[in-house]
Amino acid sequence: MAQIAFAPDVFTWPADEPRLIGGRCTSCGTVTFPVWPSCARCGSTEVEQHLLPRRGTLWTFTTQEFLPKEPYAGGETAETFRPYGIGLVQLDDEVRVEARLTESDPATLRIGMEMELVVVPFRTDDDGTEVMVYAFAPVEGS
């Protein structure tokens, strides 16, 4: 079955160990996700691509328990929608990235727990193509 990334230039794919594609300001070193057109800290337009660390810690989280309105494109209906977790994961001291979490039960999530980047199916199109999105999963035993 074909798998495609939901958007280009967001994570390295296909890859055994996918990485998020961030940006880095060449003037002040600020790291962003994804690549930002210019630096949110100093305004410089000199930004370069920078691959982000694959592991980090959960800084905060919530759950999305109702079907978002458009432009959401998950393809579910109110009947088929399943809640998903969403959180902010701090990657070393570089940046905090907002991402889906593979866990949607708050009881399985803990601020400070170790998380790892995964690429998971987001939606299956009519032709069977799986559209893939980045997410973070708890690291076993953390």
Add this chain to the structure above:
Amino acid sequence: MVDVAIIGVGLHPFGRFGPKSAIDMGADAIRAALADAGVQWADVQFAFGGSFEVDNPDAVTSRLGLTGIPFMDVYNGCATAATALSLTADAIRSGQYDLGVAVGMDKHEPGAFTSDPVDYAAPPWYGEIGHFLTTKFFAMKINRYMHDHGISDRTLARVAAKNYRNGVLNPNAFRRKPISEDDILASRMLNYPLTQYMFCSPDEGAAAVVLCRADIAHRYTSTPVYLRASTVRTRRFGAFEVHASWAAVEQDAAPTVYASKAAYEQAGIGPDDVDVIQLQDTDAGAEVIHMAENGFCADGDQEQLLADGATEIGGPLPVNTDGGLIANGEPIGASGLRQVHELVLQLRGQAGERQVPGNPRVGYAQLYGAPGTAGVSIVSL
């Protein structure tokens, strides 16, 4: 610089009003504010109008009289009304005009707001994958705050229950039924840890304020309320803000903290001097956080303050005496002027069943919204 006084306030109730247009609600609010001030529409030299849904709030002039005045339309997210008020006051302070009106009006569809994430400087795919939701941001912010400062779910329920209770006492409120803390906690989880009854909802309504030079205020009223400060601030690098695919590790305070400090400085007073407080309670967690961000308590003190009833109408720190956003809903353009309307009634002693005892003299109002904008107003007798 010239001082500015509020001489009239008017409100169109908040809620759902069938086919009635936002413009007609805005006209009603202005008429009420003019009657309160004892002035005619023909006396109004200029106006600022705020709305999210209405492109041109100045269309309200076709209901009030086409007098040809300069009427400027503004939109600034949840801080729209604070912006309209601030600009109106500044125009008077600068000496350009003697008397003007700030009005806000809106009429939203039920359900969470939506628009294009690109317009919030977010990536184009941000909405497609289900991240473009203000509610989940507020949930993530309060979840971290509860973790850091020992705030419980019960405290969130206490905030919401208080605001529904205050709404019962407010004939202009949208929600006028008390809801128990247990029912609030047991209502549907929308974004952990926030349940359905902990959130405000978009609705309809309008509010207006008549302002003039302080030195002529006594021509119109025996109890002018002075606008001591009105500030607007946007987020700084390092603030954790709504609609962002990333946040910096280096942390700075929220824009509310800066708007608040600037307002206290402008007014020459501190949080201890404030008698009545209106805070942006998009959700119960936001009210908890905003208590600290506006200087009314230290982080974490909210747990005990709420348990003690400190933020009740009769408590030492009355917050959202008219029910706040939770009981009134949020017609974005009008919300901040509803806060000022309530403060003015409280300072005049006209708040009826929800009157704060002890002759309050200083009122404080704060707004916050996407993509990280805050507004603060301070009024006093």
